[in-house]
Amino acid sequence: MSLVLITLSILGINIAYVSIFTLRLILVLKGKRGAASLFAMVEVFIYLAGLNLVLNNLSSPIHMAAYCMGFGIGVYLGSRIEEQLALGYSVVQVISNSVNTSLPDKLRQYGYGVTSWTGEGRDGQRLVMQVLVKRSNEKRLLERIEADAPKAFVISHEPRHFRGGFWAKLLEK
Structure with a gap:
């Protein structure tokens, strides 16, 4: 050779x-x-x-x-x-700069499951949202968050285990 x-x-x-x-x-x-x-x-x-x-x-x-x-x-x-x-899922945590935001409802209209609660930041109350998304759809979710809430603080990570809630019902089907 x-x-x-x-x-x-x-x-x-x-x-x-x-x-x-x-x-x-x-x-x-x-x-x-x-x-x-x-x-x-x-x-x-x-x-x-x-x-x-x-x-x-x-x-x-x-x-x-x-x-x-x-x-x-x-x-x-x-x-x-x-x-x-893009195997698996991501958890995207979104912290808006205001409690008064329609972002959770908009994300739900797009079909995402959103859990939200009020948190305390340096400059006052914030709305904290958590969204579980397929990794293959994460980019689209991040683009929508950017368009609807450009000043939001966003973190994403991969969960190792989850059960119950919005996603468990979808995965059973």
């Missing part, structure tokens, strides 16, 4: 291996054990093929550089793929 073909093979195999590794790790963290197990089988097959190729060609620093580059590109590509898949 030519130097270029071996180098490109090592690069491609490592990109595929590390991308799948990244996705598998994310699936494990999200509790998707079955899908993660399937990814693991494909991942280890690709890994062994790549490792065999690298170990048989250790004399060339170009091959080792291709392996390293493939690893870095694979991490980046795997995280971008996961970002596009």
Whole structure:
């Protein structure tokens, strides 16, 4: 095999291996054990093929550089793929600069479940809202909040577990 073909093979195999590794790790963290197990089988097959190729060609620093580059590109590509898949949910907490806002009602009209309560901020009372949203819809929610309440303070994070309430009823259907 030519130097270029071996180098490109090592690069491609490592990109595929590390991308799948990244996705598998994310699936494990999200509790998707079955899908993660399937990814693991494909991942280890690709890994062994790549490792065999690298170990048989250790004399060339170009091959080792291709392996390293493939690893870095694979991490980046795997995280971008996961970002596009947008698995799971986000909790978006919105703190408006006033208690007198129609934002909870607007968000409910858009179809979001909103829990709200009054909080105390540095400059007085604030309305605090919490919205659970599919990660694939989070960007749209944030855009709507920005349009309807541009001065609101917004935080989002991923919940590990939830049960009951608005979402549980939807997920049962």
